[in-house]
Amino acid sequence: MSDASSRRGRGDDAAAADAAAAEPGREALPRRAILVLGTGLFGLGLTVGGYGAVVPLLVADGVPAEVAGAGTSAFLLGQALAVLPADRLTRRYAPRTVAAAGLVLAAVGAALLATTTVAAVLASRSLVGLGQGGAFVAAMVHVGRLTTGDDTATAQGLLGAGFTLGFAVGLAAGPDAIARFGTAPPAVASAAVVASGGLGALALGRADSSWGVPQVGAYLRALRAPVAATLALGNAATFGFLVVAGTWYADLLSGAAVPATAVLVGFALATVAGRAIGGVLAARVGDAATVGWSLVGQTVVLGGTATAVAAERPALVAAGVVLTGLGFGVPFGPLFALAFTEIAPDPGVTLVGMLVVGNLAALVYPWLVGRALVATGTFAVGLGTMAATVGAVALVWTRTVGLARA
Numbered sequence: 001m002s003d004a005s006s007r008r009g010r011g012d013d014a015a016a017a018d019a020a021a022a023e024p025g026r027e028a029l030p031r032r033a034i035l036v037l038g039t040g041l042f043g044l045g046l047t048v049g050g051y052g053a054v055v056p057l058l059v060a061d062g063v064p065a066e067v068a069g070a071g072t073s074a075f076l077l078g079q080a081l082a083v084l085p086a087d088r089l090t091r092r093y094a095p096r097t098v099a100a101a102g103l104v105l106a107a108v109g110a111a112l113l114a115t116t117t118v119a120a121v122l123a124s125r126s127l128v129g130l131g132q133g134g135a136f137v138a139a140m141v142h143v144g145r146l147t148t149g150d151d152t153a154t155a156q157g158l159l160g161a162g163f164t165l166g167f168a169v170g171l172a173a174g175p176d177a178i179a180r181f182g183t184a185p186p187a188v189a190s191a192a193v194v195a196s197g198g199l200g201a202l203a204l205g206r207a208d209s210s211w212g213v214p215q216v217g218a219y220l221r222a223l224r225a226p227v228a229a230t231l232a233l234g235n236a237a238t239f240g241f242l243v244v245a246g247t248w249y250a251d252l253l254s255g256a257a258v259p260a261t262a263v264l265v266g267f268a269l270a271t272v273a274g275r276a277i278g279g280v281l282a283a284r285v286g287d288a289a290t291v292g293w294s295l296v297g298q299t300v301v302l303g304g305t306a307t308a309v310a311a312e313r314p315a316l317v318a319a320g321v322v323l324t325g326l327g328f329g330v331p332f333g334p335l336f337a338l339a340f341t342e343i344a345p346d347p348g349v350t351l352v353g354m355l356v357v358g359n360l361a362a363l364v365y366p367w368l369v370g371r372a373l374v375a376t377g378t379f380a381v382g383l384g385t386m387a388a389t390v391g392a393v394a395l396v397w398t399r400t401v402g403l404a405r406a
Helices: 003-007 012-022 031-060 065-092 095-112 118-146 150-181 184-201 216-224 226-254 260-285 287-310 314-329 332-338 347-362 364-376 380-400
Strands: none
Touching: 031 065, 031 095, 031 118, 031 150, 031 184, 031 226, 065 095, 065 118, 065 226, 065 347, 065 364, 095 118, 095 184, 118 150, 118 347, 150 184, 150 226, 150 260, 150 332, 216 347, 226 260, 226 287, 226 314, 226 332, 226 347, 226 364, 226 380, 260 287, 260 314, 260 332, 287 314, 287 332, 287 380, 332 347, 364 380
16 A cells, blocks of 8 residues: 555544654654643543542541542443443544543533532542543544554653643642632633643544444453453553542541641652653563563552551651552553554554453442441551552463563
């Protein structure tokens, strides 16, 4: 197939990306798409990370801890339900349109967090999850169709960094912002950022593709492949558990003799730094090794943090919380890059499997940590359970994907 025919039907952004890649010294990344979609994902990160500051308010108002944690479970379930329809829609319509619809829906959910009734909170988190599921898949597909090779991993990593940065800001600034202004202004602000990304997405160039629409059974068959299933579990132990941690860390630190805001800022910065470190490590030792060894390290750190909580060692708890930020951040980019390599089936199908299984596997943990807190009066059991789960995923990873550079 000629260069001209391979570009036909991919749209203006795709043709520009191909042309840029063919000319030395020019930027091949679709920078406008990354900026616009990354802004929407940044806003999503703000509302997801900021929910950690809402949980203590709910508990203080008499809402059971497990119910407060169920808000995050609703978010993860919403994501799981949205990603398969989103992938199929991106094969029939422009991914930018699917991304815009998801971001607008999520903006409505983010605004609902202005009210902290249980009904409003659960509705908010459900809509944010549904919207993020659609927007995340469509954004990844959009830039994936405009790039090739290392540029694909870089572009998708930058999109993920937008969400991670927003999550970090929401987590670190949320407690002070809510204490000073109440819940309404932060909720409206995050909704406005999400909506701006959605409206901007409609103005992006098309990124069409000749990808067909697979039968629904193709998604189930893909997950029978050990590698694809392991990527999904890796997503549960990284992105899924990052959201779980963000739900409970503010409450965990509020009862410890440590400067909670400073520790949350440290955790937030560590998640962002972990993204950059993950890219450097992946270039040197490979994506599979980066993810595998980071899972091993995270098992140790979460286990150590649980032990420090049980032993009432606040300084060690604070150090553990910050280090888990690295553990959640490092594997994110390499993990999703693996979905777009030859070790996985159709990238869109694999991405759906990663997000569906990953979110379903993780969604019980926000409730579980809250339930364990009610039953035992400590976060040690919940954190210990998370550590054991990450360790199990690390073991599965070494037996299927492996730790080799290839």
